[in-house]
Amino acid sequence: MRFFKARLPQLTLLPSLVLVAVSVYGFIALTFVISLTRSRMLPRFDRWEGFDNYARVWSHPRWEVAVENFAIFGLLYIGGTLVIGLGLAILLDQKIRAEGALRTIYLYPMALSFIVTGVAWQWLMSPDLGLQHAFRTWGWESFSFDWITQSEMAIYCVVIAGAWQASGFVMALFLAALRGINTEIISAARMDGASGPAIYWHIIIPALRPAFLTAIVVQGHLSIKSYDLVVALTRGGPGFATELPSTFMYEFTFSRNEMAMGAASAVMMLVLLTVLIVPYLYSELRHGR
Amino acid sequence: MASLSIDRVTKRFGATEVLHEVSIDIEAGDFLVLVGPSGCGKSTLLNMIAGLTELSGGEIRLADRRIDGLEPKARNIAMVFQSYALYPAMTVEKNIAFPLRMAGMDKAAQAAKVAEVAELLQIGHLLKRKPAALSGGQRQRVAMGRALVRDPRLFLFDEPLSNLDAKLRVDMRTEIKRLHQRLGTTIVYVTHDQVEAMTMATKIAVMEGGAVQQFGTPAEIYDRPANRFVATFMGSPAMNLVKGRVRDGAFVAQGAAAAAAGELRLPLPRGTVPLAEGREIELGLRPEWISTEAGPGSVPFAARVELIEPTGPDIYAMLEAAGQSLVARLPARAGLREKTEAALHLDMAQAVVFDPETGASLMAP
């Protein structure tokens, strides 16, 4: 009894720890083990194939497309949200009238699910009745915006919809950071003769470093696991032109009964993410206390 | 009320030992002040008395019964924190009643006790407010009310006045002292402010580097400091220290300029332990022992006034005498002027002598 009383705080953590230990660490281990087997429709542990499934995934043309798309999507999505978010934050920080309303407009997409975003943009981007049709009806006959039907361009549609959804969040992050900068430093720089752009370049943007870090980690994380957006916007198509690692994993695991290959692709997604976030976690834990 | 005995208490955080076998004994009704520079281990010691931090060694006894090892709530000790630690979501009334509520006292009795304490501290008009709507001084009073309400055997205060402005600090100091006299409670009070220590305490423990440097009454601490640290820490402006040697039974100050400016030669204070000829010593002179008028047993000397800091009733004069820098505390009406020569007198009756190596006092006990 005394024992339990003295350890009450630790004991209250126990349920959560068990849940997370099983559902995060246990499952990661299991998925890894499955990726080494010959599981197809169901997990089976009687045939071991080492890393053959990884070789199989890497030599698959769809995975090649998925990785290429991920590179395009990841870079443009992260870069795009950072540029748009930072730009809007700086402009909004100029004592703008109606700032509250504008902020709400930039931010509301963050409340939506990727499914809704995908549905809405699919509709806007459809060549027959969407924006292309609208511009042509208004008299710009040669206007053309039919990327969603073109294999080489469809991935950029995913980038546009993704950036539309997430830029507001990045803006809010930067805006909060901008407002948190000590105004005395800026006054001091102005006294020292720095001009507006120089102040931004030398003082304000360097002070936003933590916000940059957070934004990159959060957006990078979203870009790696984003699945719903592609499903709702393009269903991975045309063909498999907008395949991403996440859709590859789902398709192979649940539709094609290649569970081991699906598991192998999931493990590679995790490795990619770990490379991105371990440095971040490390600094968070070091500074967080 | 109860006596408190801290017996060879040690505290380690990991490999670093922050308190080394600290021993302090006080009687029931004493007002003990733990004073020392920041980081010397005062709060750690206080938290161990409270039961918030475990001991690494030693014992703590309250009214001759061991309390280390007991839960905080089993010790019947109350504490006032530096940040006041008022519960933000509760009104003043609920804050003060909280210890009673935790003890399971019935509502009517709670209300009666709260009213009594509110009356004592004159905070009756604040009872319905939340802490956020109070000034610093009012929060301070509420925190004291919460400590007083359950008649504990011992009160702990951890730098309770350091968040107040200067004027309020002085007022509250007086008020806490008055409360102590009126209620006769045993108090352990932590501060880094030597003025607070001197004005409030019946016993002072001067701490530094995790050890008690000296324990005694305020007069003992001030007049017979056990070492150079205690001597310079207590008193403002700090005690002057002059390095020199014993020559022909007197003190002769050393220094490069000494020969040119004529040497500063002073008799050794009475009560010094026997000292060998030629031994290096350090003489401690409090600024207020320098005066413009001769007194019984005083020694005259000439000095140049470099700078004067007026404080109102007194001035602090920065002096240059035979190549030594000294600070004097003199009445404003003494009429000294900057950049002039002055004839001054030094009262040697209370001067102290230290070993320059160890800093230990060389006065006979």
Place this chain on the structure above:
Amino acid sequence: MAADMRRSVQRGVVYLVLVLAAGFFLLPLVAMVFTSLKTMPEITGGAGFETATILSPPRLWSFEAWGLAWSSACIAVACEGLRGYFWNSILLVVFAVSISVALGAVNGYVLSKWRFRGDSIIFGMLLFGCFIPFQIVLIPMARLLGLLDLAGTLGGLVLVHVCYGIPFTTLFFRNFYVTVPDELIAAGRMDGAGFWQIFTIILVPISWPIFVVAIIWQFTNVWNDFLFGASFAGPDTRPLMVALNNLVNTSTGTKAYNVDMAGAMIAALPTMLVYIVGGRYFLRGLTSGAVKG
């Protein structure tokens, strides 16, 4: 004078850019709302509607599509609209959010105020759970739910969302409680309060800002989830997002764009409402934790 001119031109450009950006962000919403209020001929440019576009306001206002989407549109085999799935999502959100937020609050309290050897390792392990791509757990989770007889049930889905919500809620509460002075807990202990009393009587009443953050975060994540719903729900327990995706991508018959858009609006409204009501507190709380560096 010249300087004044330059300044007002600069201001003008700033406002222009901001307003254009606002237009871009509003575009999909406008298209959705307008389309959902039109009839099919107006959408497809039928007779009499040759000049209508995706961005022109409805000429014939009609709420028919909303009604269809709510109660009679065909999704897979059933033609009962999104109604049932909407309530599935509500139930899911109520249980998943309340359980994960409650656990996260207690975890954050322990990890910040009852420090013990190894606590930062535990916190780091929990934190890592925020970042895993969920694809890595799909296969084993499907098996576990099967073993627990929870496959295809709402309870199973609640369990999944609780598991992967705990890391986030713990992070929020822990980062909030480290900013609460330790002296408050010390005072509580001196006054005789125990572990739970300190939490419920002293801390919970001052924690509403972080409860807002955690609840909104979990609400939007659970409500907007598609992956877990698509992977683990049964035909009767599908959450709204899965149903919406099925509705929009049903290939039978002609596409009813107005019904699709009405469905999308129905799915979007609850979270948008939560944002409009609580968004200010949410962002304040979230960014103060996230940007601190």
